[in-house]
Amino acid sequence: NAGVTQTPKFQVLKTGQSMTLQCAQDMNHEYMSWYRQDPGMGLRLIHYSVGAGITDQGEVPNGYNVSRSTTEDFPLRLLSAAPSQTSVYFCASSFTSNTEAFFGQGTRLTVV
Amino acid sequence: GESVGLHLPTLSVQEGDNSIINCAYSNSASDYFIWYKQESGKGPQFIIDIRSNMDKRQGQRVTVLLNKTVKHLSLQIAATQPGDSAVYFCAETGDYKLSFGAGTTVTVRA
Numbered sequence: 001n002a003g004v005t006q007t008p009k010f011q012v013l014k015t016g017q018s019m020t021l022q023c024a025q026d027m028n029h030e031y032m033s034w035y036r037q038d039p040g041m042g043l044r045l046i047h048y049s050v051g052a053g054i055t056d057q058g059e060v061p062n063g064y065n066v067s068r069s070t071t072e073d074f075p076l077r078l079l080s081a082a083p084s085q086t087s088v089y090f091c092a093s094s095f096t097s098n099t100e101a102f103f104g105q106g107t108r109l110t111v112v
Numbered sequence: 113g114e115s116v117g118l119h120l121p122t123l124s125v126q127e128g129d130n131s132i133i134n135c136a137y138s139n140s141a142s143d144y145f146i147w148y149k150q151e152s153g154k155g156p157q158f159i160i161d162i163r164s165n166m167d168k169r170q171g172q173r174v175t176v177l178l179n180k181t182v183k184h185l186s187l188q189i190a191a192t193q194p195g196d197s198a199v200y201f202c203a204e205t206g207d208y209k210l211s212f213g214a215g216t217t218v219t220v221r222a
Contacts, residue, residue: 042201043201045211048210056208058209097205097209097210098163098205100161101146102158103157105154
């Protein structure tokens with residue numbers, strides 16, 4: 001049982017490049033979410049999904065897209081990377097929004 | 113906007129003493145509250161949770177208290193150990209969104 005797996009662990013992008021952060025879970029969780037963590041800011045919700053085919057915006061969605069074609073996967077896409085998107089990104093999953101969330105190990109992204 | 117926040121950004125505690133970490137929330141519609149622990153370089157780990165129909169819940173060495181009247185949440189750690197050094201976050205769920213506070217850094221002194 002791998003839990004929540006995020007790839008890559010580290011990434012450096014140039015301004016304007018696009019990329020996809022991968023997130024997969026093997027716990028058959030319906031609810032998945034993406035957060036970014038900046039120093040002194042805690043975790044801020046980017047996008048979330050209550051089930052396959054359903055996504056919604058969180059607190060800081062601008063510059064990011066998501067899709068949920070399967071229960072297991074919830075990729076986060078950066079369309080045109082900006083230095084302000086330098087952060088640590090965490091993916092989480094849970095059975096519902098009202099149950100324990102399990103987090104991945106994070107992706108440290110630097111945009112230069 | 114409504115948010116979850118913590119009273120203190122840092123807490124230094126002597127090994128063996130009890131720790132109390134506080135959290136204030138403002139969303140009166142929130143019905144589920146969680147405490148997470150995050151060690152350096154790792155993702156947050158679940159510690160304990162509590163639902164809005166309860167005011168106290170105990171786990172192994174940890175107790176969460178919920179005061180809905182003043183919208184206050186606290187985490188008590190008994191007999192604090194060096195391995196308890198970490199950042200602690202409270203989080204709340206409302207409208208399908210899990211929102212986090214800024215975190216409290218706990219340092220355990222030997």
